[in-house]
Amino acid sequence: MVQNSLIKGTLNPIILRLLSERKRLYGYEITQLVKEISDGKIELTFGALYPILHKLEVDGVVKTESEVINNRNRIYYSLTETGKNTAKERVAELEDFVNTLRVLLKPNFGLEYAIAK
Amino acid sequence: MQSLNNKQIELIISDVEEARITFSHLADELIDHICCEVENEMNFGKNFDEAYDIIKQQTGSRVLQKIQENTHYLIDINYRRMKMTMKITGNISLAILGMATVMKLFHWPFSNILLMLGFAVLCLIFFPSAIYANYKEVKIKSSKILHLSVLIGGILFMVGVLFKVLHLFGAAFFLFSGWMILLFIFLPILLYVKLNESTSMRDKSIVMVGIIGLIIFELSTMFKVFHYKGAAMLMIVGSILLVTIFLPMFTYSKFKEIGKITGQYIYLLITAMFFILLSILLALNVSISVLDVFSNEEINSVKITSYLDQKNNKLYEDFRSKTDSVKVKYEHQVFAIQNRAEMASKLLDSIEIVLVMKSDNVDESTAKNHLKDINTIAGKVTTDNSIMIGERNNGLANLLKQKLSRFKEDLRTATASNQELSNNIENLINTSDVFLDNENQTWEQFMFQDKPTICSITVLKDIEKRVKMVESQTIQYINTLKK
Amino acid sequence: MKKTIFILGIVSVNIMLFGALLKVLHLKGAAILLMISILLFCFVFLPLALISSYKSQNEKIYKWLYIVTFIVFSFDITGALFKILHWPGAWVFLAIGVPLPFVLFLPVYLYQTHKNKDKSVLNSLGIMFGLTFLAIFSTLLALNVSATVIDSFVVNSVNNENSAKVYQEISKKYTDNDIVKQKADELCAFIDELKKEVLISTDNILSTNYNPLNTVNRGGTDITIFSTKKEGEQSKIDILKRMISQYAEVISKSEKAKLELKQLSNTLFDVSNKEIPNNKEEISKWENREFPSVNLVIVLDVLSKVQSNVRFVEVEYLSSL
Helix, strand or coil, X not given: CCCHHHHHHHHHHHHHHHHHHCCCEEHXXXXXXXXXXXXXXXXXXXXXXXXXXXXXXXXXXXXXXXXXXXXXXXXXEEECHHHHHHHXXXXXXXXXXXXXXXXXXXXXXXXXXXXXX | CCCCCHHHHHHHHHHHHXXXXXXXXXXXXXXXXXXXXXXXXXXXXXXXXXXXHXXXXXXXHHHHHHHHHHHHHHHCHHHHHHHHHHHHHHHHHHHHHHHHHHHHHCCCCCHHHHHHHHHHHHHHHHXXXXXXXXXXXXXXXCHHHHHHHHHHHHHHHHHHHHHHHCCCCCHHHHHHHHHHHHHHHXXXXXXXXXXXXXXXXXXXXXXHHHXXXXXXXXXXXXXXXXXXXXXXXXXXXXXXXXXXXXXXXXHHHHHHHHCCCCHHHHHHHHHHHHHHHHHHXXXXXXXXXXXXXXXXXXXXXXXXXXXXXXXXXXXXXXXXXXXXXXXXXXXXXXXXXXXXXXXXXXXXXXXXXXXXXXXHCCCHHHHHHHHHCHHHCCCCCCECHHHHCCHHHCCHHHHHHHHHHHHHHHHHHHCCCCHHHHHHHHHHCCCCCEEECCEEECHHHXXXXXXXXXXXXXXXXXXXXXXXXXXXXXXXXXXXXXX | CHHHHHHHHHHHHHHHHHHHHHHHCCCCCHHXXXXXXXXXXXXXXXXXXXXXXXXXXXXXXXXXXXXXXXXXXHHHHHHHHHHHCCCCCHHHHHHHHCCHHHHHHHHHHHHHHCCCCCCCHHHHHHHHHHHHHHHHHHHHHHCEEECCHHHHHHHHHHHHHHHXXXXXXXXXXXXXXXXXXXXXXXXXXXXHHHHHHHHHHCCCCCCCCCCHHHCCCCCCCECXXXXXXXXXXXXXXXXXXXXXXXXXXXXXXXXXXXXHHHHHHHHHCCCCCEEECCEEEEEECHHHHHCCCCEHHHHHHHHHHHHHHHHHHHHHHHHCC
């Protein structure tokens, strides 16, 4: 399991990334996907998911459509036109951040730094 | 892949509805999500009840409400701001109010300013923001009037309380209109809304008893403040409805639902306890303005004393201007009376000074200054038996009693020939025991034991007046004597 | 066990309510009920309930909050008991107890719960309103004095009644039919009637003449006789005021009265409205100045004082003739 505090800022781009891969997703599906792909290391609780989804909707990044499935309403989310760009930007940002982290965390980083100097 | 039947979905929907999720399509999503989770569990071979029991633990109505709250929080910048202001100002105003209360209790300076500040923050910032946040969270029909009425009524009421505490003009108006709005607009609407919301007969009756009890109780406090008749009856009915009927019903239904003693239950009972205790303390107290009666009487005695002082001086002059044998006969008696009266006055004065010095813990000259206006005596309501009563009745009251009897003796010998006058003297300077509440009390006990300082001083001034009265009557009588 | 604790809480609050009602109605048994309920609540219910609630928590993170809750509130409630039953040491409890919820409980509560974001707003709102209410009540209490002060007015009443009687006896000696004497008699008779009415309205038995030592319901009842006014009729207090000012006028117009006496009577019987310093909007009426409270014993005391003043001035006037 990954620490909650580490996941916090990455949820937004992760959700956007998933949405840009699949055409449309509903809430439960997203939590399951994240769990599957991360091999259970990252658990996206529904308490954290829905506020973010609604925020994205209000910001015009995603749009929703409702469908009746198994006698209940299911809300599907998909990216809007502007949302596609936003998703790319956010994912790029995250990648950039991860790369930086990787450099920072290299085991012999201190040594290389000293030689370069 | 298992899928839920209609009945099972209905059950989940009704549970989610209890959390009153109103934000756009959030309720649908939550229902769908819970259904999916349950179906997932059922795929592992559990039946519906087992599966839903597991999921329910993570999806209680508290959790669902929290999700809605977080959604609001993330989206609505106003809501976010209100929430922040509410939290911050709530804590600040409470801290200020708490401090002001303590200062007021000990009569320290600036307590009024702090009190005003605390109230202002509470009324003008915390209260509106709290109501706005609540308004955003529960979207129900007629909630606009509900929230508006509690906002206006509450602010008016709090301003009224503040004005009352600070003795400002218009307190009654604010209190009255605030009460009216709360009682006749807010509470009835609340009753209506809650009745519509609750489904079972039980819930309906709990709501009914609670709100009606509250209305009756509020009405009684209003009656009490405005001195209408029937306040006591209303208060008894209201408090019994609230504490004896509503409280057990309400907490029992919660207790059955949760099955354990919650912190909320404990705090609710503590609040009820405080409510009852503070109410009796207030009911057993009287407004501090009753002390004005003492100062009125003190001023009254001082006026008469100074009138008699002048008059007695003239009477002594008249006596000295006499040339006949009456003067010779009574000269030493008149002298003794004048002496004793003066001594009594001096003794009374010094007792007053000692009393003030002790109760205010000040030096002699400050005590004299405080005595000029007895309302300025800080310890006017403190009782201290050590000075007047002392241990085994060796206090100043006993000394005073002895001096007064000595004075009375002198007067009696001078007025022995006039029965009426000596009766008057006996009645005016009366130091005999008193029978009060089936108990015999000595003069000292009756006049001074367990009495607040301001009362003892009034009594002493009254005695001084009496000393002058009998002095005046006696000399006047002697002056009229013929050979 | 949980059920027992639950019932214990409800029962002790109800015993408290009935004790309080008895106390306010001045009935017997209040003290014992209050004592039982407070002991039960503070030293049985509160610890048991707090321990039970603490044990049933999944995460035991509020240990200090529970401890502080117990200390602060059992201290405060016990202090209130001391105050109500007039036990010595109440002021120590109050001096420490009143600030405690604000300086000890509130910080601990805020510190322990601020980390937990899942706590409902409703909880903290409830606690805030509870504490605000506590602050308002304590302030109101600070503006009040204990009702035992009322008993002190019995002393004043005895004194005033006594001098009124003595001077009335003296005035009887003067048989000449003077206008001052007439007015004084009228005024004093009117006040006697007023006193009787007041006494009857408070369930006092009027077998003998008014004696301040024998009045019952001394502090408990408010006298409404002054404020009740029938349509087109003057209230009793207005009649009283008019008679007092007429009496003062008779004295001040009399050619026989000495200047000093006139001055005295004008200050003693000044029933005019006065301006309140620093407050232009309200005026202070004589009845509000003299009767800041309408407790039975205070009303009677002030009436006796007026009588004693009237008789004194009358005798001073008559004896100078």
